[in-house]
Amino acid sequence: MKTIAEINQKIKDGDVTVLTAKELCDAVRSGKSVSVEDVDVVTTATRGIMSGTLVILSFPVADPGVFSRAEQVFLNGVPANAGPCPNEHLGIIDLIVHGTAERNARYGGGHLFHDLISGAEIEVAVKAAGTGNETGTEKKSESGTGAEITTTVDIDDIPFARMLTTRSAYRNYNAFVNPGDAISTIFSVADFKGNCSEAAFGGCGEINPLEKDAGTIGVGTRILLNGAVGYVIGEGTRSTRERRNLSLFADMHEMDGSCISGFATSAGTDIINSIAMPIPVLSEDILSRASRLDSEIELPVVDIRTRKEIGRTDYSQVWRSGSEPRVTFELSLCVHCSTCNVLCPTGAFTGSEVINDLCCNCGHCASVCVGDAFAAEMGAIMLRGRKIPVTLRHSDRRGAIKLADELKQRIERGSFLLAEPVQRLGESI
């Protein structure tokens, strides 16, 4: 048995051996034998839709005395929850903003967080109780009993900006099909077609952190959340022994905008996060678990309405040969339909190009493009002898591989040490 302390000493000495989960799986696939002596850390990652995300912000919006209590706050038109601290008379607002909060069907909390982390100026609108002093951009409300404040901030104007997830980094997920009529759902971008004519799925398969872990991840594990160093708080909501998920936090100032985006579904806006986690290779059991391939990881197929399982496949059907499927766009192949079908959920497609930092390789564009401008290898699932094409991915394995690689480099550089968990998952306090 190695220990985390020994691995950390190797990191400090510049003597650590790190493999990404993809590198380990590629080695296993090619028949190479890897032992505990060959590797100290495996970096795993996942990137995809994670609805249980919120941010806590605290920043000044007015001089002291302008208002006594913020009542309604909007950031770029996205509603925020004022409080829990009222901060009377100080001109400071404390806010909680949900990743699923919406300005409209195309812009919500996830889009806002991306813009904020990327350094964009954010419009702040506050309706507050208490008399205003009409300084700067502040003005009295129509009723004359409160203040309406409009201003702009960027991330550097916000001293406290922390992201917290309540349900994230699921140990892989489901594939969805719709046996009934077409419906709007958070699991589709356009209406989810009926008669099991298309499938969507989530989960990064053989590089997924909780799938690859044999019990090393726990409360206090140091991780990367959207590129920032963060920590595991504990299990997330609806976490079960069979299918765990995690609650995490990290400082937004250190995050990378390319790791996060909004995602407009046919039933509301959602958010994409990226999470990387190190697995210390302390024993053969841990290495064996980390070495499992897509073909060994089951993917339940569920009815989109009832969420009841109606079939089962594995991740090798949707992530072919350990690939990192990318969606490509070739403008010269666009036939310029009078009405372009591509309503990109992240806003990455401008009509003439794809903004790489925003694209999550969901493949929706490739599924609906009338011409051949978009291309992606989306895979298919087999259900009761029927081959159902995948038309949407809720997870971006390409982006996850990129973050697992980033974590590997930080460990090799000595700028990221492993943290010993203070409590195992599933243990009570």
Ligand code: SF4
């Ligand atoms: S649907 Fe495809 S081919 Fe048609 S305009 Fe849009 S990108 Fe071009």
Ligand code: SF4
């Ligand atoms: S894969 Fe296509 S639809 Fe999905 S985010 Fe990228 S450009 Fe948009």
